[in-house]
Amino acid sequence: METLLYLAAVLAVALGAAHSVLGERYILIRLFRRNDLPKLFGSSEFTIRTLRFAWHVTTVAWFGFAALLVHAGRGDLTVSGMGPVQDFV
Numbered sequence: 001m002e003t004l005l006y007l008a009a010v011l012a013v014a015l016g017a018a019h020s021v022l023g024e025r026y027i028l029i030r031l032f033r034r035n036d037l038p039k040l041f042g043s044s045e046f047t048i049r050t051l052r053f054a055w056h057v058t059t060v061a062w063f064g065f066a067a068l069l070v071h072a073g074r075g076d077l078t079v080s081g082m083g084p085v086q087d088f089v
Contacts, residue, residue, distance in 0.1 A: 019062065
């Protein structure tokens with residue numbers, strides 16, 4: 001069972017990396033070439049940075065999910081095994 005969880009973690013990392021690289025190359029760049037982007041807070045530069053941040057934060061979420069899968073594979077997916085989360089519980 002743990003082998004499958006480790007495989008799922010590797011696939012989640014690969015999916016996150018592919019999301020970031022391919023999204024930047026094929027979606028965001030083409031979107032940013034448009035002249036009709038909304039001007040948030042007075043400039044399209046803020047819009048571009050916001051869209052890029054929102055896109056790549058999803059990659060960070062995939063990496064975090066992969067870390068949870070690794071913890072599940074090791075068998076220590078508990079509140080105390082996840083680190084500082086125990087301070088809030």
